[in-house]
Amino acid sequence: MNIPFKTPPFGYFPRPAFTEVVRAHLSLPENIALFAPRRRGKTTWVLLELQEAAAAWRMGFIYINLWKRRTDPIGVLVEGLEDAAGIKVAPDRELYGEIAAGIFTAGGKIKYPPVTSAETTRLSNAMTVIAKARPKTLLVIDEFQAISEADPGQGATSALRTSLEHHGDQILAMLTGSERTALTALFKRQQAALLGQARMLELPDLGKEFIANRVEGFRLSTHRVLDNDALAAAYERLGQSPMLLNDALGMMTVHRDLPLEEAVQTTIDTKGTEDFRVALAGIAALDRALLRRIAAGEAVYSDLDGLLARGAEKTPTRALVQKALGRLQKGALIEQKESGQGWVLADPMLKEALRRGSPHHHTGIDGDRDGVGCE
Numbered sequence: 001m002n003i004p005f006k007t008p009p010f011g012y013f014p015r016p017a018f019t020e021v022v023r024a025h026l027s028l029p030e031n032i033a034l035f036a037p038r039r040r041g042k043t044t045w046v047l048l049e050l051q052e053a054a055a056a057w058r059m060g061f062i063y064i065n066l067w068k069r070r071t072d073p074i075g076v077l078v079e080g081l082e083d084a085a086g087i088k089v090a091p092d093r094e095l096y097g098e099i100a101a102g103i104f105t106a107g108g109k110i111k112y113p114p115v116t117s118a119e120t121t122r123l124s125n126a127m128t129v130i131a132k133a134r135p136k137t138l139l140v141i142d143e144f145q146a147i148s149e150a151d152p153g154q155g156a157t158s159a160l161r162t163s164l165e166h167h168g169d170q171i172l173a174m175l176t177g178s179e180r181t182a183l184t185a186l187f188k189r190q191q192a193a194l195l196g197q198a199r200m201l202e203l204p205d206l207g208k209e210f211i212a213n214r215v216e217g218f219r220l221s222t223h224r225v226l227d228n229d230a231l232a233a234a235y236e237r238l239g240q241s242p243m244l245l246n247d248a249l250g251m252m253t254v255h256r257d258l259p260l261e262e263a264v265q266t267t268i269d270t271k272g273t274e275d276f277r278v279a280l281a282g283i284a285a286l287d288r289a290l291l292r293r294i295a296a297g298e299a300v301y302s303d304l305d306g307l308l309a310r311g312a313e314k315t316p317t318r319a320l321v322q323k324a325l326g327r328l329q330k331g332a333l334i335e336q337k338e339s340g341q342g343w344v345l346a347d348p349m350l351k352e353a354l355r356r357g358s359p360h361h362h363t364g365i366d367g368d369r370d371g372v373g374c375e
């Protein structure tokens with residue numbers, strides 16, 4: 001396999017079984033919705049394995065990341081489709097930076113341009129051209145949840161849906177995203193024939209084999225033998241992110257005596273939480289207090305006075321709490337629980353970022369900012 005980039009010195013750990021599952025669904029044919037928490041390897045799998053598999057299955061392959069421009073996902077979609085027929089895409093090394101930009105919008109400041117009928121026409125036309133160009137094409141739309149906010153009137157969404165229905169024999173869609181509730185809400189609200197029928201798949205955990213593979217890779221490059229269980233525990237602490245585990249191990253190949261626990265902690269404190277620390281430094285004291293409360297598993301509305309202890313500047317009203325929750329959800333920091341009752345943090349690393357700032361250090365806005373955001 002020709003891998004255009006490496007995760008030195010341990011390499012990419014492939015998911016051939018999952019690729020086969022996807023193949024089976026596509027051959028039914030079924031569109032697919034794939035989501036997993038952040039940094040689990042969705043995009044890398046799509047670009048390293050699915051792209052190659054699609055070629056072997058004699059399918060055209062189109063990859064569009066809606067976060068290519070955070071402020072204009074619909075424009076990205078339309079341009080991506082227009083660009084598309086037959087293009088091979090290399091993994092975008094800037095993707096990670098885009099995520100940080102996304103989290104930074106916790107204030108909910110993105111102003112999306114309205115979707116015009118010219119755009120929906122361009123979208124439909126591009127889909128028709130793609131359908132005619134090849135007998136089968138796999139269209140992957142990454143960060144698909146971005147569409148729901150940018151397209152409140154659902155003009156682009158229904159144009160896409162209609163096109164996919166119309167060209168269902170030629171074009172199969174794979175919609176991937178990171179925010180389960182954003183996707184679920186979208187599916188429910190639209191009750192769209194197409195999106196409702198998309199098969200929801202989860203990216204399987206890389207599992208024990210991956211851990212064993214990292215132990216072996218690490219032994220080969222350092223002659224140091226790590227305990228399987230200890231590495232598995234580290235992987236859990238790092239939110240099952242292969243990227244963060246690679247980072248921690250990479251650190252240990254440079255600093256040869258570094259204990260695993262320290263490498264994990266340093267990775268959490270730097271890579272794992274840096275986006276969040278930037279985001280947390282930029283939001284209101286009430287929003288941070290609510291995040292701490294959600295992280296602790298407490299109910300958000302009961303005991304509004306209790307938010308003071310979590311760092312709020314004054315006791316808020318229910319309306320203010322509601323507004324703050326809206327901001328946090330929009331900024332992809334929290335998600336509604338699957339039951340629809342209550343909230344959870346969108347990313348386990350956010351809890352680590354919050355832990356670094358104790359609410360007891362709170363001395364007004366600046367003091368609180370120091371507590372949360374700085375080394």
Ligand SMILES: Nc1ncnc2c1ncn2[C@@H]1O[C@H](COP(=O)(O)OP(=O)(O)OP(=O)(O)O)[C@@H](O)[C@H]1O
Pocket residue numbers: 007011012013014015036037038039040041042043044045095099177178206241242243244246
């Ligand atoms: N199977 C794997 N084996 C080894 N390393 C991996 C694997 N998958 C991902 N990685 C590492 O993790 C990094 C992040 O993966 P990727 O960007 O694909 O995750 P993602 O799920 O798309 O994240 P996001 O939701 O933030 O877009 C990759 O750049 C790579 O270094």
Ligand SMILES: [Mg+2]
Pocket residue numbers: 042043044095142
């Ligand atoms: Mg991704």
